[in-house]
Amino acid sequence: xxxxxxxxxxxxxxxxxxxxxxxxxxxxxxxxxxxxxxxxxxxxxxxxxxxxxxxxxxxxxxxxxxxxxxxxxxxxxxxxxxxxxxxxxxxxxxxxxxxxxxxxxxxxxxxxxxxxxxxxxxxxxxxxxxxxxxxxxxxxxxxxxxxxxxxxxxxxxxxxxxxxxxxxxxxxxxxxxxxxxxxxxxxxxxxxxxxxxxxxxxxxxxxxxxxxxxxxxxxxxxxxxxxxxxxxxxxxxxxxxxxxxxxxxxxxxxxxxxxxxxxxxxxxxxxxxxxxxxxxxxxxxxxxxxxxxxxxxx
Numbered sequence: 001x002x003x004x005x006x007x008x009x010x011x012x013x014x015x016x017x018x019x020x021x022x023x024x025x026x027x028x029x030x031x032x033x034x035x036x037x038x039x040x041x042x043x044x045x046x047x048x049x050x051x052x053x054x055x056x057x058x059x060x061x062x063x064x065x066x067x068x069x070x071x072x073x074x075x076x077x078x079x080x081x082x083x084x085x086x087x088x089x090x091x092x093x094x095x096x097x098x099x100x101x102x103x104x105x106x107x108x109x110x111x112x113x114x115x116x117x118x119x120x121x122x123x124x125x126x127x128x129x130x131x132x133x134x135x136x137x138x139x140x141x142x143x144x145x146x147x148x149x150x151x152x153x154x155x156x157x158x159x160x161x162x163x164x165x166x167x168x169x170x171x172x173x174x175x176x177x178x179x180x181x182x183x184x185x186x187x188x189x190x191x192x193x194x195x196x197x198x199x200x201x202x203x204x205x206x207x208x209x210x211x212x213x214x215x216x217x218x219x220x221x222x223x224x225x226x227x228x229x230x231x232x233x234x235x236x237x238x239x240x241x242x243x244x245x246x247x248x249x250x251x252x253x254x255x256x257x258x259x260x261x262x263x264x265x266x267x268x269x270x271x272x273x274x275x276x277x278x279x280x281x282x283x284x285x286x287x288x289x290x291x292x293x294x295x296x297x298x
Contacts, residue, residue: 008086012069012097013062013104021156022058027292028160028175029053034296035171035238036164044164052115053163056108057156060124063105064131064152070097071136075201081194116163123159127152143204146187153187154180157292171237177230178291184223185265186284188216192268192277217269220280224265228258231291238295250298254291261287 029050037044069076069087076088086092105128112121131152138145158168158176165172184207191198191205195212198205206212207219235251264283268276 004091008092009100011084011086012066012092012100014065015062018058018061018065021061022054024179024288024292025053025057025156025160025163026050027289027296028157029163030160031157031175031292031295032161032164032172049115049163052111053120053160056111056115056121057124057159059104059108059111060128061108061156063101063103063108064128066097066101066104067132068136070094070101071132075140075203078200079197081197112159112163116159117166119166119168120159120162123155123162127155127159139203139205140201141204143207143209146184146191146205146207149187150180150183153183171234174230174234174237178227178234179288181223181227181230182284182288182291185220185227185261185280186288188220188223189268189277189281189284192216192220193274193281212272214269214272217272221262221265221269224262228255228262231258234295250294253294253298257287257290257294 073087076082135149161172206216264280
């Protein structure tokens, strides 16, 4: 009984996805240390703060995912990709899921407040409320829901950044923009793959209500270009204001990654098929961590 409950909780909170989200917050913390300290893993780097960012961010994400499944339990039961979620199947009662989700979210907020900064904690709370109470209900009404959802999706790296600085500044905003625009290529590719499943419950996840169309593909292509330009902005800032060394290498890598992603976005625009969307999705999964590693290592 206890083992099945644990398995249900792991499904409820989307453990692997939540861990990856919290991992992006760690990237934000390390980047902030480099940009605002004295180089890679500066003397101001604090392992306690880093683990506070990771655990607090992960628990808050656990809570968001759990509440999302409670709200969407009826729709989840109708879609292939979500029909095995514990609340949708009845393996977990909505009441129990609510209690677990709120406890995890509150614990995450407490950890962020104790081990990081007020600014990081506030960003975490903002992310939680936008995801649960704005993005979730908007999914059935407008394709703009993805843009609203991109805000909490872009906040984890900024939460990590704010855990070091304690205040929002220009480079922190650039980091937010990179994560914000990355989500369109990534999640619209997923929406392309799962469009038929989403339509079973009236979710409008592609950029236009025309569905898998040239219009939707063109917007994916445009936002991919915006992402590439956004990813170049931190390179310019860092090597203009902080460190001129290795700037060419970082710029070349950012451009190379951008060309790779743009190629797959163009292939989707050209072919308008699920196969191309899957390739774009995987390319975006490669692009995201490599961009952050580029900012950290060079």
